[in-house]
Amino acid sequence: MERILQIALDTPLDRVFDYRWSGDEIPRLGQFASVEFGRREMVGLIVAIKQDSDVPLDKLKPVIAVRSQLTEVSPEWIALCAFAADYYQRPLGEVALPSVPKNIRAAKTTALDKALKKLSVPIKAGEASNPPPLNPEQQTAVDHIVAAQGFDTSLLYGVTGSGKTEVYLQAAAQILARAVPSAPAPQILILVPEINLTPQLQGHLQARFPDLFVATLHSGMAEGERTLHWLAAHSGKASLILGTRLAILASLPQLKLIIVDEEHDPSYKQQEGLRYSARDLAIWRARQLNIPVVLGSATPSLESWQHTISGRYTKLSLPNRAVDAAVLPTMRLIDLAKDKPQEGLTFSLISALKERLEKGEQSLLYLNRRGYAPVIACDACGWMSNCTRCSAFLVLHKNEHKLRCHHCSLEIRIPKSCPTCGNVDIQPLGRGTQRIEEHLQTIFPDARIRRIDADSTRLKGSAQAAFDTVHRGEVDILIGTQMVAKGHDFKNLTLVGVINPDTALFSQDYRAGERLFAQLMQVSGRAGRAAQKEGGSASEVLIQTRYPQHALYQALKKHDYPRFAKECLLERQQAALPPFIYQALLRAEAKELSIAIAFLKQAAELNVPEHITMHDPIPMTLMKMANSERAQLLIESHSRPGLQAFLKEWLHQLRQIKPRINWSLEVDPVDI
Numbered sequence: 001m002e003r004i005l006q007i008a009l010d011t012p013l014d015r016v017f018d019y020r021w022s023g024d025e026i027p028r029l030g031q032f033a034s035v036e037f038g039r040r041e042m043v044g045l046i047v048a049i050k051q052d053s054d055v056p057l058d059k060l061k062p063v064i065a066v067r068s069q070l071t072e073v074s075p076e077w078i079a080l081c082a083f084a085a086d087y088y089q090r091p092l093g094e095v096a097l098p099s100v101p102k103n104i105r106a107a108k109t110t111a112l113d114k115a116l117k118k119l120s121v122p123i124k125a126g127e128a129s130n131p132p133p134l135n136p137e138q139q140t141a142v143d144h145i146v147a148a149q150g151f152d153t154s155l156l157y158g159v160t161g162s163g164k165t166e167v168y169l170q171a172a173a174q175i176l177a178r179a180v181p182s183a184p185a186p187q188i189l190i191l192v193p194e195i196n197l198t199p200q201l202q203g204h205l206q207a208r209f210p211d212l213f214v215a216t217l218h219s220g221m222a223e224g225e226r227t228l229h230w231l232a233a234h235s236g237k238a239s240l241i242l243g244t245r246l247a248i249l250a251s252l253p254q255l256k257l258i259i260v261d262e263e264h265d266p267s268y269k270q271q272e273g274l275r276y277s278a279r280d281l282a283i284w285r286a287r288q289l290n291i292p293v294v295l296g297s298a299t300p301s302l303e304s305w306q307h308t309i310s311g312r313y314t315k316l317s318l319p320n321r322a323v324d325a326a327v328l329p330t331m332r333l334i335d336l337a338k339d340k341p342q343e344g345l346t347f348s349l350i351s352a353l354k355e356r357l358e359k360g361e362q363s364l365l366y367l368n369r370r371g372y373a374p375v376i377a378c379d380a381c382g383w384m385s386n387c388t389r390c391s392a393f394l395v396l397h398k399n400e401h402k403l404r405c406h407h408c409s410l411e412i413r414i415p416k417s418c419p420t421c422g423n424v425d426i427q428p429l430g431r432g433t434q435r436i437e438e439h440l441q442t443i444f445p446d447a448r449i450r451r452i453d454a455d456s457t458r459l460k461g462s463a464q465a466a467f468d469t470v471h472r473g474e475v476d477i478l479i480g481t482q483m484v485a486k487g488h489d490f491k492n493l494t495l496v497g498v499i500n501p502d503t504a505l506f507s508q509d510y511r512a513g514e515r516l517f518a519q520l521m522q523v524s525g526r527a528g529r530a531a532q533k534e535g536g537s538a539s540e541v542l543i544q545t546r547y548p549q550h551a552l553y554q555a556l557k558k559h560d561y562p563r564f565a566k567e568c569l570l571e572r573q574q575a576a577l578p579p580f581i582y583q584a585l586l587r588a589e590a591k592e593l594s595i596a597i598a599f600l601k602q603a604a605e606l607n608v609p610e611h612i613t614m615h616d617p618i619p620m621t622l623m624k625m626a627n628s629e630r631a632q633l634l635i636e637s638h639s640r641p642g643l644q645a646f647l648k649e650w651l652h653q654l655r656q657i658k659p660r661i662n663w664s665l666e667v668d669p670v671d672i
C-alpha cells in the first residue's frame, strides 16, 4: 500500500514536504531518506508517515531511497529539533539536517557505510587511573547530582582550580555504573566552550574510563572522523560524549546526564544561522528527558545565578582550591598613572616576570588583542589604516608583512608611506600580542617566550602542540588571548599579567562588564593551581589599569563574584534588562544603512501588541561589514511566552512583505 512520508529538508522554506512511498517495507519515523527537491537530490528526515496528503497524489514525487542501514533518530531528538526551530524561529529542516554530519546527508552512501563498518571495531581496554578522594564540598556536589530523581538543574559554582572536573568525572562514574547487562548503557554529554579544551578533558575521561568509547564532537574535525563519532553517539556505543556547543544537537538515545562546563561562556551561543544557546537547549533537553543537568562555572552567568536565588537551580559551591595548600592568587591593581608603562609593560609587571624567570616558574600575559598593533597611523596628516569594506581598522601583522581586517579578512601590504600625504613616517598605534612578544624578547633575551593566539595556531593540531610545550615546562612566558585564559590546568604558573583590560569598561553593551569580570577571573585562575614550592614565589595576578578604583576591579581583587553579581543584578533590575526581561534582535543589512533602517522601521510598525516594547532601529556598533551596512532593532517583553507568541506572528507578517534585504532574527541575543 502506498504511504505518504512527510520529510523535513534543509531549505529556508518554513514547512515540511510530502513524498510518496510504495515499497514493501514501510519506513520508520526518524529515518533519513533521499528525495528529489527541485532538480536535485537531497537527503531529508522522515518526520511523519501518513495515509494521505493535502497535495493531489499525482503531483507528489516518489521517495528515491531510505537510508535503512542507519537506525532512526528518536522521537525525542526530533522534538528537540522542533523545539529549537520553534524557539529560535527557523524551519525544522534547517535545524535537524545541518546537525547531522554531511556524510549522512550525502547522496552517495559510501562514506557512511565505511564509518558504520569502522564502528563495529571493539574498544581496547586499558588500566583505569585512580580517582583522588573528594573533599567534602566535592562529595556533597557529587551526591546531589547522582541523587536527582529526574529533571534537576544544579549550578556548580566553584572557584578556579576547585576541582569541578573531578566532580564531573565522579558523578559520571556513578551514573555509568548503573548500566545493567540487558539494557543499553547510559550516555553522558559534557559540553566545553572551546575546541582547544577538548584534548585535556578527553585525556582525563579516557584515562578514567579506558574501556569506554569517548566520542568528541566539534567543528574542527574532519568529515570522516565526525561521522564516526556522531554514529558512535547515535548508536549508543559511545558512553561519554564530549563536545562544543554543536554537540547539544547530537542524537543520544540513552542520555542520562548533561554537564555544561564554563556555562557562562558566550561561545555557547551560536552567532549565525540557527542562533541557539547550547546551555539553554541543554536545560530544555534535560527537562524533556527527565534527567539532571549540571552547569559549572567560577563566574556563572547572571541568568543562572538569578535562578539559584529564585530557587529554580540548586547551588553547589566549591569555595576552595582542590589541591592541598594551593590558594587563590593575590590580585594587585597596577595604577598606570603611577607606574608608567614602557611599550605596554609597567615596571611592576617586568619585575614580577623577572622574579619568576629567576625561580624557574611560568608566567602568563593576557591581552585579548591579536596582531602587532590594532592600527597604523600617519603623524603628519592623521591618516589611519581603515578597512575599505568595514567600519574597523586594518590590524598590523608585522611578521606576515600585512595589514589585515579581523572582520572581513581583507589583506593588503603594509604601505611604505602614507597613502594620503606621502609621509614615510607611519607608526603603529597601540599593541597586540605580537608586539608584546617582540618587546619581551628584547627585555628577556634568554627567556623561552611563546605566543598562543588564533594567528599562531592556524594549522590543525598546532594549538594542542603549543599547550603541550607549556605543560612540559618548555615555556617561561606565555602570551595569549582568551584562547589561553580558560580551563587549562597549568601546574607551574605563578604569575598572570593582564595588559590592557580597560576598554571593555566603557562598552555600549550592557553585558561587557559581566564578560570582562568572567574573563579576568578565568585568566587569574590559571595562577597558583599547585601548592607554593619551597623558596618559590606566591602566586599573583597583576592587572594594569587606569581605573584601579572601579567597582569591577575592586570586586575582582577580593575574588568576590557574589558581590559583583549582586550589584549587576540590581542594576539590571532597575534598568529592566535581562534576566528580568526577554529580548530579541532583528538585524538587517543592505548596500546602504538607510535601506536597512527603513526596513526595520517598517517591521516595527507592523501590528505590535502593547506588552511588546519596540526600540528605535539603530546602526550596529560595527556598522559596516564586508561592504554591507547594518542596523538592528531591539524587541523586549516582560514575558517569555508573550515574546515567543509575538515573534511567530510578527515574522509571518514580515515574510509577507517579501523584503529584498538580508535580515535575521536572534532570540535572547548576547551581543548587543
Ligand SMILES: Nc1ncnc2c1ncn2[C@@H]1O[C@H](COP(=O)(O)OP(=O)(O)OP(=O)(O)O)[C@@H](O)[C@H]1O
Pocket (backbone or CB within 6 Å): 132, 133, 134, 135, 138, 158, 159, 160, 161, 162, 163, 164, 165, 166, 297, 298, 322, 323, 324, 486, 487, 488, 489, 525, 526, 529
Ligand atoms: N579531590 C582532589 N584532591 C586532590 N586534587 C584534586 C582533587 N580534585 C581536583 N584536584 C586537582 O585540582 C586541580 C584543579 O582541578 P580542575 O582543573 O578540575 O579545576 P576547575 O574547578 O575545573 O578549575 P577552572 O575553573 O579553573 O578550570 C587539578 O589539578 C585536579 O587534578
Ligand SMILES: [Zn+2]
Pocket (backbone or CB within 6 Å): 387, 388, 389, 390, 392, 405, 406, 407, 408, 409, 410, 626
Ligand atoms: Zn574589513
